[in-house]
Amino acid sequence: MGNSKLYKGSLNTIILKLLEEQGKMYGYEITQKVKDLTKGELNITEGALYPALHKLEAEGLLNVEVAKVDNRLRKYYKLTEQGEKETVNRLAELEEFIRSMQNLVNPNWSIE
Amino acid sequence: MGNSKLYKGSLNTIILKLLEEQGKMYGYEITQKVKDLTKGELNITEGALYPALHKLEAEGLLNVEVAKVDNRLRKYYKLTEQGEKETVNRLAELEEFIRSMQNLVNPNWSIE
DNA sequence: TTCTTATACATAAGAAAATTATGTATATTA
DNA sequence: TAATATACATAATTTTCTTATGTATAAGAA
Numbered sequence: 001m002g003n004s005k006l007y008k009g010s011l012n013t014i015i016l017k018l019l020e021e022q023g024k025m026y027g028y029e030i031t032q033k034v035k036d037l038t039k040g041e042l043n044i045t046e047g048a049l050y051p052a053l054h055k056l057e058a059e060g061l062l063n064v065e066v067a068k069v070d071n072r073l074r075k076y077y078k079l080t081e082q083g084e085k086e087t088v089n090r091l092a093e094l095e096e097f098i099r100s101m102q103n104l105v106n107p108n109w110s111i112e
Numbered sequence: 113m114g115n116s117k118l119y120k121g122s123l124n125t126i127i128l129k130l131l132e133e134q135g136k137m138y139g140y141e142i143t144q145k146v147k148d149l150t151k152g153e154l155n156i157t158e159g160a161l162y163p164a165l166h167k168l169e170a171e172g173l174l175n176v177e178v179a180k181v182d183n184r185l186r187k188y189y190k191l192t193e194q195g196e197k198e199t200v201n202r203l204a205e206l207e208e209f210i211r212s213m214q215n216l217v218n219p220n221w222s223i224e
Numbered sequence: 225t226t227c228t229t230a231t232a233c234a235t236a237a238g239a240a241a242a243t244t245a246t247g248t249a250t251a252t253t254a
Numbered sequence: 255t256a257a258t259a260t261a262c263a264t265a266a267t268t269t270t271c272t273t274a275t276g277t278a279t280a281a282g283a284a
Contacts, residue, residue, distance in 0.1 A: 007209055008120035008241070008270050014216055028232050038212040048271055050234060072232060072279055094217055100150040101210055104126055105203065120242060120270080140261050160242055162263060184250055184261060 011044065011052050013094045016061065016079065016087040024065070024078040027053060053077060061086050123156065123164050125206045128173065128191065128199040136177070136190040139165060165189060173198050 018033060019025055025033070031044045053075075056062045061083035065076045079087060130145060131137055137145070143156045165187075168174045173195035177188045191199060 007122065007213075010213065011270080017217060026232080028230095032231095034216070037216055041208065041212045042216075045272065046232090046234080047236090047273070052270085054234095070231090070280070074232070091217065094213075096153060098210060098213055098217065100153040101122065101206070104146070104149055104154075105129060105206055105210065121240090123241080138261080140259095144260095157243065158261090158263080159244070159265095164241085166263095182251070182260090186261070 010094060011048060012056060013087075013090045014044075015049075015052060015056065016083065017091055019062070019077060019079050020084070020087050020091075024076045026067075026074040026076050028074075056083075122206060122209075123160060124168060125199075125202045126156075127161075127164060127168065128195065129203055131174070131189060131191050132196070132199050136188045138179075138186040138188050140186075168195070 014034065015030060018030060022033075027046075027049055031046070031049060034042050034044050053062065057064060057077070061080060062077045063080055065078070067074045067076055126146065127142060130142060134145075139158075139161055143158070143161060146154050146156050165174065169176060169189070172192055174189045175192050177190070179186045179188055
């Protein structure tokens with residue numbers, strides 16, 4: 001495969017953010033959505049995604065609802081109440097991180 | 113320390129970028145510079161920094177020059193010729209990554 | 225009709241890159 | 255004189271990813 005490079009530490013927050021705006025999503029859908037939104041720049045591998053979803057569920061931030069569509073299994077995830085709160089925090093953290101990185105890498109960029 | 117994490121994968125590029133603009137720096141100086149530039153947001157730990165410097169040196173991207181100041185050791189690092197070329201590539205990659213992350217996290221932000 | 229690609233889940237082995245803990249040593253400040 | 259700052263380093267551990275592998279169904283191409 002033609003690579004990608006998902007920077008470590010941001011996957012969980014990306015998942016939470018997508019679920020926040022989409023309501024509910026299943027794993028495969030998340031990989032496609034991220035690929036779309038980043039024009040192929042970020043490719044979430046299954047080996048990273050599924051364990052991440054399971055962990056977020058174990059932490060009580062997501063819950064699952066199994067569905068069968070076209071005779072194929074889908075596991076829809078959505079934020080729990082706690083998950084919604086955490087999403088706010090983690091998004092703020094990630095945004096702050098992005099700003100810091102920008103400031104380091106290219107102080108000329110301005111953010112609106 | 114009330115630090116914040118989350119710069120995984122980008123440390124090497126940050127080091128290269130700083131050396132590109134500063135000419136030469138020693139390890140401790142790098143940690144302080146990053147802390148300054150990010151207003152305490154990013155704290156590079158020694159356990160991350162020194163192995164990273166050693167690895168970049170082993171890859172031929174940096175070279176070292178030992179100095180003694182106030183009876184204390186300093187190891188000044190600077191980019192090799194190869195290091196200068198690599199810095200351009202890695203910076204472009206990191207900038208692309210930052211744009212992607214922004215697009216995911218906050219599509220409203222504009223970059224100039 | 226059969227092979228490939230897409231959809232959809234999962235886990236195990238290994239690598240990469242951090243954190244945390246520890247160590248040495250000198251200089252400065254409270 | 256004790257604590258903090260400066261300056262290096264490494265080992266053990268953890269986190270988080272990649273790569274490889276596995277199961278199964280559906281759709282499309284050859």
